Amino acid sequence: MSTADQRSGPAELSRRANRLRGRVLRAIHLAGAGHTGGSLSCLDLLTILYHRVLRIDPAHPGDPARDRYIQSKGHSVEALYVVLASRGFFPDADLDTLCRYRSPLVGHPTRKTPGIEQNTGALGHGLSVAAGMALGARLGPHPFNVYCLLGDGELAEGSNWEAALCAAHHRLDNLTAIIDHNGLQITGAVREVMNVEPLADKWRAFGWEVREVDGHDFETLCGTFDALPFAPGKPSLILAHTIKGRGVSFMENQAGWHHRVPKEDELRAALAELESTAATPAPHGH
Numbered sequence: 595m596s597t598a599d600q601r602s603g604p605a606e607l608s609r610r611a612n613r614l615r616g617r618v619l620r621a622i623h624l625a626g627a628g629h630t631g632g633s634l635s636c637l638d639l640l641t642i643l644y645h646r647v648l649r650i651d652p653a654h655p656g657d658p659a660r661d662r663y664i665q666s667k668g669h670s671v672e673a674l675y676v677v678l679a680s681r682g683f684f685p686d687a688d689l690d691t692l693c694r695y696r697s698p699l700v701g702h703p704t705r706k707t708p709g710i711e712q713n714t715g716a717l718g719h720g721l722s723v724a725a726g727m728a729l730g731a732r733l734g735p736h737p738f739n740v741y742c743l744l745g746d747g748e749l750a751e752g753s754n755w756e757a758a759l760c761a762a763h764h765r766l767d768n769l770t771a772i773i774d775h776n777g778l779q780i781t782g783a784v785r786e787v788m789n790v791e792p793l794a795d796k797w798r799a800f801g802w803e804v805r806e807v808d809g810h811d812f813e814t815l816c817g818t819f820d821a822l823p824f825a826p827g828k829p830s831l832i833l834a835h836t837i838k839g840r841g842v843s844f845m846e847n848q849a850g851w852h853h854r855v856p857k858e859d860e861l862r863a864a865l866a867e868l869e870s871t872a873a874t875p876a877p878h879g880h
């Protein structure tokens with residue numbers, strides 16, 4: 595299983611994620627559709643998964659020994675497409691066809707796209723599929739790992755909690771769930787729409803081993819992913835505190851940017867801000 599750049603360190607991953615943010619915004623702008631805020635909040639997590647953690651080979655996307663990634667919050671598919679293209683699953687130019695007639699890239703993940711394991715976007719189903727895959731790995735010859743990204747808003751769906759029970763019951767320590775905990779969903783603050791707190795306590799009570807992290811701190815995230823599985827015989831949960839719209843000041847923490855599309859001037863301002871971030875040396879050499 596190839597992963598030439600699997601050893602990417604925090605500084606390189608951070609630079610790459612910054613570039614990919616711009617790519618997400620340009621693709622959404624061209625498409626005239628997309629989920630801007632949530633794609634930017636999970637992009638750092640996806641960059642680490644695809645450029646450090648997952649054992650995958652873009653030349654053999656169906657390799658039975660590959661790790662599996664399921665993006666349960668399917669609406670943030672633009673982040674996933676951009677990262678898959680950066681990993682070589684399909685040409686970067688495909689991103690400019692997003693949501694157009696006959697484009698291979700539609701508004702939610704489908705298995706027709708190379709590298710995508712499961713159709714998602716009807717929320718609340720990804721973790722059940724991921725748990726089934728993790729259980730399946732026990733029965734087959736390949737001891738692969740399964741990773742599933744959940745939104746915090748989608749945790750209002752009861753099916754997540756059935757899957758959480760099942761994964762702990764079957765002691766699936768080859769399964770990791772990651773919550774993109776940006777505190778917002780389409781209609782406002784998660785706490786106000788359907789309070790899901792206290793999340794860490796809830797998952798621990800369901801039998802998972804939990805780590806709470808800053809979902810944009812590459813150094814911490816690399817160490818956290820490197821420490822998987824957190825406990826033998828238990829599924830792992832990474833509760834990643836993130837910022838919706840991360841990286842573009844006028845998009846950050848704004849529920850309105852859930853699926854708003856940047857206009858020409860907004861795109862220009864956002865790209866300029868990302869460029870200036872890239873030019874600023876981060877503290878501690880990150």
Ligand SMILES: [Mg+2]
Nearest residue numbers: 746747776778
């Ligand atoms: Mg959210």
